[in-house]
Amino acid sequence: MNKQIIHDALVLTAFTLVIGVILGAVYGITKAPIDKANEQTKKEAYQAVFADASGFNQQEYDADAADKMVADAGYDDTIDDVEQAVDKDGNALGYVITVTAKDGSQGSITFSVGIKNDGTVNGYSITDISETPGLGMKAEEEDFYSQFENKTVDKFTVVKQKPASDDQIEAITGSTITSKAMANGCNAAIYYFQNALGGAQ
Numbered sequence: 001m002n003k004q005i006i007h008d009a010l011v012l013t014a015f016t017l018v019i020g021v022i023l024g025a026v027y028g029i030t031k032a033p034i035d036k037a038n039e040q041t042k043k044e045a046y047q048a049v050f051a052d053a054s055g056f057n058q059q060e061y062d063a064d065a066a067d068k069m070v071a072d073a074g075y076d077d078t079i080d081d082v083e084q085a086v087d088k089d090g091n092a093l094g095y096v097i098t099v100t101a102k103d104g105s106q107g108s109i110t111f112s113v114g115i116k117n118d119g120t121v122n123g124y125s126i127t128d129i130s131e132t133p134g135l136g137m138k139a140e141e142e143d144f145y146s147q148f149e150n151k152t153v154d155k156f157t158v159v160k161q162k163p164a165s166d167d168q169i170e171a172i173t174g175s176t177i178t179s180k181a182m183a184n185g186c187n188a189a190i191y192y193f194q195n196a197l198g199g200a201q
Contacts, residue, residue, distance in 0.1 A: 041127050042112070046083055046096045048125035049114025053085035053093055066192060075188040076102045080110065082197070092117060095197055098127075101185035105177040106131050109139070113189035119200030123149040124186060136178035144172055144179070148186055152200075155190060156183040 046056045059082040066079035081098035094116040101109045109129045114122030123145060131137050138144055148156065153167040158179045160171050171179040193199065 042081070042098070045098075045112040045125035045127050046085070046114075049096055049112055049122045050085040050093060052087070054088040055086050055090075056083040056096060057086060058083055059095075061196070066196065069196060070188040070191055073188070073191050075184050075191065077185050077188040078102070079188070079192055081112075082192075085114070094122075095193060097189040097192055099185045099189050100128075101181040101188075103177070103184060104129070104131055104181040105136050105175065109178075109181055109185065111182070111185060113186050115189065115193045117201045118152070119190075119193070120150060120152045121148055121186065121190065124182070131178050132175070135172065135175040138172045138175065139178050139182050144182075148182075153190070154194075155187040158183050 043056070047053065050056075061079070061082050063079065066082075070077055070079060078100045079097060080100055081096075083096040083098075085093040085096055087093055094114065096112050096114050098110065098112045101111075107130050109126065109131070111124045111126040111129075113124045116122060126140055129137065129139065131139065147163070147169045151166045156167055156169050158171050158176065159168045160176070163170050169179065169183050
């Protein structure tokens with residue numbers, strides 16, 4: 001009986017080791033292409049919110065301090081990346097701030113927000129979203145995201161009627177939660193720009 005138990009344990013251990021080796025090999029093979037694809041997605045997002053930029057320089061920043069700063073301001077978001085947009089001569093045009101909004105209706109939403117040196121919001125570009133098709137996913141559609149473009153505001157507010165000012169965003173019908181998550185994420189980026197990156201110049 002004991003021999004059978006030992007035999008079974010050895011077989012199970014050997015099987016586990018083999019599976020581990022296979023999974024490790026698969027990870028090693030797929031990691032580089034996945035990382036490359038993710039990096040390309042990020043670069044496309046940067047370019048989408050700063051079409052006139054020739055390049056982007058990653059900025060060093062304290063992620064914990066950044067997250068605390070926006071949390072203290074009342075935003076349930078994290079600052080994931082800060083890039084400085086530059087022209088062909090290396091002159092700074094503004095910043096691309098990548099945020100993750102934790103208050104989407106179906107989960108977190110990650111997107112990049114472009115802000116010019118003068119404080120004008122160029123708009124946002126989503127890199128990760130899993131909202132409800134036909135509702136929250138409309139955050140990716142021009143009818144909604146265009147409301148954030150070329151606006152110089154201190155913060156955005158979501159409304160259910162036609163906006164009466166630049167700082168108002170008309171909610172996606174049936175998806176106010178997603179609409180507010182996008183607005184709050186943009187607001188967190190604006191707040192960080194104003195308080196950690198020097199604000200409008």
